[in-house]
Amino acid sequence: MTVVTRFAPSPTGFLHIGGGRTALFNWLYAKRMGGKFLLRIEDTDRQRSTQAAVDAILDGLQWLGLDWEGDAVSQFERKDRHAEVAHQMLAAGKAYRCYCSPEELDAMRAAQKAAGQPMRYDGRWRDRPDSDAPEGVAPVIRLKAPQEGETVLNDLVQGEVTVQNAQLDDLILLRADGTPTYLLAVVVDDHDMGVTHVVRGDDHLTNTFRQIQIFHSMGWDLPRFGHIPLIHGADGAKLSKRHGALGVDAYRDLGYLPEAVRNYLLRLGWSHGDEEIISTEQAIEWFDLESIGRSPSRFDFAKLDSLNAHYMRLADDARLVGLVAPRLEADLGRALTEADRDLLTRAMNGLKQRARTVVDLAQSARFYVAARPLPVDEKASALLDEKGRSLLTDLAAQFAEEPEFTASALEGRVRAFAEARGEKLGKVAQPLRAALTGSTVSPPIFEVAELLGRDETLSRIRDAAGAA
Ligand code: GLU
Secondary structure: OOOEEEEOOOOOOOOEHHHHHHHHHHHHHHHHOOOEEEEEEOOOOOOOOOHHHHHHHHHHHHHHOOOOOOOOEEOHHHHHHHHHHHHHHHHOOOEEEEOOOHHHHHHHHHHHHHOOOOOOOOOOOOOOOHHHOOOOOOOEEEEOOOOOOEEEEEEOOOEEEEEEHHHOOOOEEEOOOOOEOHHHHHHHHHHHOOOOEEEEEHHHHHHHHHHHHHHHHHOOOOOEEEEEOOEEOOOOOEOOHHHOOOEHHHHHHOOOOHHHHHHHHHHOOEOOOOOOOOOHHHHHHHOOOOOEOOOOEEOOHHHHHHHHHHHHHHOOHHHHHHHHHHHHHHHHOOOOOHHHHHHHHHHHHHHHOOOOOHHHHHHHHHHHHOOOOOOOOHHHHHHOOHHHHHHHHHHHHHHHHOOOOOHHHHHHHHHHHHHHHOOOHHHHHHHHHHHHHOOOOOOOHHHHHHHHHHHHHHHHHHHHHHOO
């Protein structure tokens, strides 16, 4: 049997982080099993579905690197097929027409409420002939659900869950206007798409029992189900924006790499021993549905940051330049030149060692391409006092004579210079850092000087030394 999984988002908003995790689990499971991962857009709610949301979902999945097979299926476009199935069930005696008016249903519910009974449709049209139909009322089609016994779900994550059929009323399959309900559409689509494994949030668990009844009525094979617990905030409360309940696109804007987000989402609810850093290749080899945890996982930005820092160090330098370039251009208000990009590429290995996010990286790369005179932050300014400036003036003379403008040659020069002055290395290196970067933190300063080159290094030192 070929495993077929699917991700079935409703395009009523962005692809949020929980959706991203559901998609990832389905994608990984399909990859692991050599199966297929499909995408279905559940756009039957015409009022709330928007093209912008569809685009955001596709874009978010692409950014996460979760590719699906074939075209995304539009659930709305399959409405005729859904209606066809409802009519098949009607013809087979598995469903019936119900002519209750909204007022009648309201009265029924009010009576149930007053009697302290659970509010559910009482099946009053189950066995009534169509000849009883009131004039001019368009009926809905309801499932003739089993009234006795129980429906059992062997969930891959939750284990065995049982519901008494008496608790489930005859759900509507087709509305009076002929449109299918969500429950029917999902079952028909999962069946027609050959879905073998339905992995989704556990907020769908109650729907699943009703969907199983539809599968049974049609005599269709049941897929396996796995319901994943929701994601909570670090404090255990329901996930809110403050906790990280953002769209996947927000994570890109915050400067996270997709491979870091994938690793993070994987660990959010799934584990393989104590492994924290799991590459996508490794995940494909290890992923299984049985190791999904049963309790809600907690979203933790600090963990995401540390994973991101790890993947940044592994990332290709040219790729990172491509990621920081638009941020730097926006910041500097000009386009980067070829020379800037070349410099950044050479500098990237040093820069990426200490950045947590692409945002940090762009910030820390800025001094390389910023126009002179460099803005100097407050701490760095303090190092450029009279003494610092005079040291720099003398150092510039030495640098001008250095034939070999390499990090190691410059370091040798500065060490000898500091020693001759009876100063510690830091007393010279720190003002040098302030002059070259405008800050007190940067990649190793001699490496910075080498990358900037003699002319730029000397000009920056002179800017700083000359500054009153
Ligand atoms: N469209 C549903 C949602 O976005 C998912 C339904 C399903 O996975 O079966 O929550």
